[in-house]
Amino acid sequence: MRDPRRLRLVGLALGLLALLLAPFLVDALLGRAWVRVLDLVLLYAMLALGLNIVVGYAGLLDLGFVAFFAVGAYLYALCASPHFGLHLPFWLLLPAAALLAAGVGVLLGAPTLRLRGDYLAIVTLGFGEIIRIFLNNLNAPVNLTNGPQGITMIRPIEIAGVSMARPVELAGLTVPSLHLYYYLFLGFAALALVVSSRLEDSRIGRAWIAIREDEVAARACGVNTRDLKLLAFALGASFGGVAGALYASFQGFVSPESFGLTESVMILCMVVLGGMGHVRGVVLGAALLVALPEALRYTGPLQRALLGSVYIEPSDLRLLLFGLALVLVARWRPAGLWPSPVRRRELAERHAPGGPESAQ
Amino acid sequence: MLEVRGLALAYDGIAAVRELDLDVAAGERVAVIGANGAGKSTTLKGLAGLMHPRAGSIRLNGEDITRQPAHERVCRGLSLVPEGRGVFARLTVAENLDMGAYLRVDPGIEGDLDRCYSMFPRLHERRRQLAGTLSGGEQQMLAIARALMSRPSLLLLDEPSMGLAPQVTTRIFEAIADISAGGVAILLVEQNARAALELSSRGYVLEGGRVALAGDARDLLASSAVRRAYLGE
Known part of the structure; x- marks a missing residue:
């Protein structure tokens, strides 16, 4: 039993079991609403992992990431709803969403190749808004997106004729729809996680990190910065596109207001708060930022019970705590709550004696 | 091996280098000196492919590389040590050197790494430390070693003595001489005109983006114009 490999295997198996039982446990202990939160955590983890490729690896500050989420969601919504009378299957629409989002990512990346930092942030912010405004206004003269009303009655994902919107009876066990979506999202989030960490250790990942650290030096090392930046935009966007398509089928409804700037900022905060460039940190960031606002809802009744009335609205408290959390993280854990080993090493060395030396 | 003819480079339409002719023979050491803003660093950027020339041609070993992007020039044996060192601060020394061999897939990488470490033992001691x-x-040594990891036949160095104490500069220049002794041609851009010319066999003096003087390094060191303008005499 002392064998570390075996211990690891046991740990892995236990973790997997916990992940598989999670929706049932959460349902029993906290209620069905929290299973929905669990689903959203996985969805946002996918988004944050996508943005992490762009911001965390390649160092390109993207404030319009929600645009790719919107592209995937609307593609699914338009092709699997009565709006156009199209009912294309999900196994066609998911790759299509990934491809379309990647294409839009390149469309954003190509004209901004020379921009960095603040300037890139401004352009991407504008891009995100443009996509949202397009979706809002493309209901005339030809009704493409149904404007601000959004698109309703989006078909749920069906696997082998079984719709995920209805509970499934499995060996005497009733698996509710939210649980089904949990397993679907878990699969995709796991895929995003594996792809992300494989990329980090690859030649491509090292080239991205080199670009993030010093673009001129990266070019001097022979890194084709143009292609690699476009690849970062395209890959990150494709994660967003798939997440968008899944979201559309999950909600059954999409409208432009789900894809505003605050969403982009939230996803960016997940990446920054969790640990930029570190996949596990990013997933942690997504989990915290999705679950915390839900937990804060309980503070309303709590205030009423203890103080007689609600002094701070839970939604205000959310923003307050959110700002506070960002300030605290920036001050005490600048590399994020769960930074990558390299960043941790960097911070440790800064304090170690004999590590840094003054320039000669 | 390097032939530059009529090279013109500009930043947003503002000319920085005009009608530049420059040659480096295989294994040769050539210095480019000049005042601030004379176009020295711009010239190197143009040669490394970090800037697109407005006019003129660059040939490397007889092949026209004027329009080639930076990474293809690295493949062809041209390697730049950027101005201000440009190490990847949050990567370790070993990871920095690894990036230098980014385009290589041959089995000789390990051997070249050992050679870099024996040339700069400090880097070996600190190989697991972050470059920043x-x-x-040490950062300058790392930048040079990283450039060597692409196995260049021509090494472009942009102000390697910048911000370094005189003894450290001496060590860097000794290392450059060693690299050159191994058969790598050197094109050295420097503010430190004396050290650069003493190291080199030939030199160019840039003024206002043009070649004002060119010739044997010893002759340039002896010329009264150079002594007055660049050697502070």
Whole structure:
């Protein structure tokens, strides 16, 4: 039993079991609403992992990431709803969403190749808004997106004729729809996680990190910065596109207001708060930022019970705590709550004696 | 091996280098000196492919590389040590050197790494340390070693003595001489005109983006114009 490999295997198996039982446990202990939160955590983890490729690896500050989420969601919504009378299957629409989002990512990346930092942030912010405004206004003269009303009655994902919107009876066990979506999202989030960490250790990942650290030096090392930046935009966007398509089928409804700037900022905060460039940190960031606002809802009744009335609205408290959390993280854990080993090493060395030396 | 003819480079339409002719023979050491803003660093950027020339041609070993992007020039044996060192601060020394061999797939990488470490034992001692925590001199050594990891036949160095103490500069220049002795041609851009000309066999003096003087390094060191303008005499 002392064998570390075996211990690891046991740990892995236990973790997997916990992940598989999670929706049932959460349902029993906290209620069905929290299973929905669990689903959203996985969805946002996918988004944050996508943005992490762009911001965390390649160092390109993207404030319009929600645009790719919107592209995937609307593609699914338009092709699997009565709006156009199209009912294309999900196994066609998911790759299509990934491809379309990647294409839009390149469309954003190509004209901004020379921009960095603040300037890139401004352009991407504008891009995100443009996509949202397009979706809002493309209901005339030809009704493409149904404007601000959004698109309703989006078909749920069906696997082998079984719709995920209805509970499934499995060996005497009733698996509710939210649980089904949990397993679907878990699969995709796991895929995003594996792809992300494989990329980090690859030649491509090292080239991205080199670009993030010093673009001129990266070019001097022979890194084709143009292609690699476009690849970062395209890959990150494709994660967003798939997440968008899944979201559309999950909600059954999409409208432009789900894809505003605050969403982009939230996803960016997940990446920054969790640990930029570190996949596990990013997933942690997504989990915290999705679950915390839900937990804060309980503070309303709590205030009423203890103080007689609600002094701070839970939604205000959310923003307050959110700002506070960002300030605290920036001050005490600048590399994020769960930074990558390299960043941790960097911070440790800064304090170690004999590590840094003054320039000669 | 390097032939530059009529090279013109500009930043947003503002000319920085005009009608530049420059040659480097295989294994040769050539210095480019000049005042601030004379176009020295711009010239190197143009040669490394970090800027697109407005006019003129660059040939490397007889092949026209004028329009080639930077990474293809690295493949063809041209390697730049950027101005201000440009190490990847949050990567370790070993990871920095690894990036230098980014385009290589041959089995000789390990051997070249050992050679770099024996040339700069300090880098070997600190191979697991983050490059940003190295001293200025060590960072310059790392930048040079990283450039060598692409196995260049021509090494372009942009102000390697910048911000370094005189003893450290001496060590860097000794290392450059060693590299050159191994058969690598050197094109050295420097503010430190004396050290650069003493190291080199030939030199160019840039003024206002043009070649004002060119010739044997010893002759340039002896010329009264150079002594007055660049050697502070």
